[in-house]
Amino acid sequence: MKEIKLDKNTMIVSETDEKGIITYANSDFCLIAGYEKYELIGQHHNLVRHLDMPKAAFKDLWQTVQSGQIWKGIVKNKTKSGDFYWVNATAYPSIDANGKKRYISVRVRPTNSEISNAIELYKNLK
């Protein structure tokens, strides 16, 4: 399983409903994760969750955004073919044009030290 590296211009953006179902994914998301847009829309966001990630991390993420806060973290995701990629993620709550709650996540390239720190952190959490 090889690592897919994001470059400096990569912007992975996605939108989910309150339950974490993907309502929109941008082109970089599709490019990096190896999915077509229609394959992602309608799926739960944990489609790209990597097994190496501790459940606690996501618990923290959901608790944070549900309480109306911005969540920041380094996340390891898996692609459709089983490869993986690291992201520096910012997830936050928002409302859509109809006033309904939604969650948005913007992911950019993490630094090497961010990745190594995360690996250490998640080792301890597991």
Added chain:
Amino acid sequence: MFLSKKKDQKAILDSLDILELYIKNDINAIVNTKNTKSKYHKEIEKRLHSIVDLMQNTDDKNLMVYGEIMLACEKISDGYTNDKITSVSDDNKINYIAKSLNDMFQKLNKSINNALDILNEYKGQNYLNKIDSSIFLGGGLKNLFEGINSLQEKITEQVSQNYTQGLQLQSQSTTLTAKSDELSASSQEQSVAIEQTSAAIVEINATMSNNLEHVAEMLVLGTKIQEESKKGALLSKDTNLAMDQITESTTKAFDSINQISQIAFQTNILSLNAAVEAATAGEAGKGFAVVAQEVRNLVAKEIESLMNILQERTQKGKDIATSMNLGYIDLIQDINKTVSLINHVSDSAKEQEIGVSQISDAINQIDQEVQSNAAIAYDVKTIATGNNEVSNQIVNSSEKMKFIGKNEIYAKLN
């Protein structure tokens, strides 16, 4: 003391380096740590941390707006116009961009929904309304909406024309159907009448043939009678001749009877003498006297009267034979006339038969034509009915539609 001052200075410079890396986007976040000792440097470090926090806070808020802008713009490019940027930044420039984008989304969404509503009306065959193209100042979208509106005008024109023509066709085809019904009925009646006529002609033809046979028989009989009467005339001529001969013979007989009468007279005288002689002879002459008396009784008077009767009857027979001969002559003349008349009748009956046969042929031809006309009339009726249905469908489908000028067309054509 000097060393610690140097360390503080380095710590401040390191913090600035990190800040520079953050600004250059080489790192994603800064974790503030207190590394200075002196009060002065602590103050600088504190101010630096405050700036870093402010920057990171602003960046986070901006990132929220950026994230939504990125999503909304990509959604638009995928065809979704109903998004809205709801997060707010502290940066008014970013907020203005978000507001402009939101205005754009709203405007696009509203106009596209308006267009969709109108197109849905068109889909339901309601062409009354137009899309509001005034929402755009110009450019492709305004042209697109105006293009749809001109399509609506074209459709209205077309639909009006269909409705007008449909109503005209309906009216005409209703008349055509009625007329073709009449045509079909009358041609069927004609067909029946011609068939009856044809049957009557066949009967007349049969009767004519029968008559002709009878006339032929009459002719044969007439000829036979003619021959027989000729024979009869010849026989009557012979009878006449025979009667002449009889008359002649009777005359001759009469002459002979005269001689007989003279002989009888002399015989009478002789018998008288005999009687006288017998009386003289007495008793002996008595018998002789009887004979003489009987001889005297044999006087030719009776013969004479008989001869008279004969002559009279012979004359009568001759008269009858003569008048018979004359009768035969009349009869033959009459028979000849009759035979000639029969010939005439036969000839004209033959001509009549030819005429009737020609009439029969003509009637048969008319019968065929009338039948084929009846079939055509039936086809015409079927087609007219079909046309009428089509026109009804055209009118019905036009009547289901809503378009400008519809009521005026109906009023004009009804």
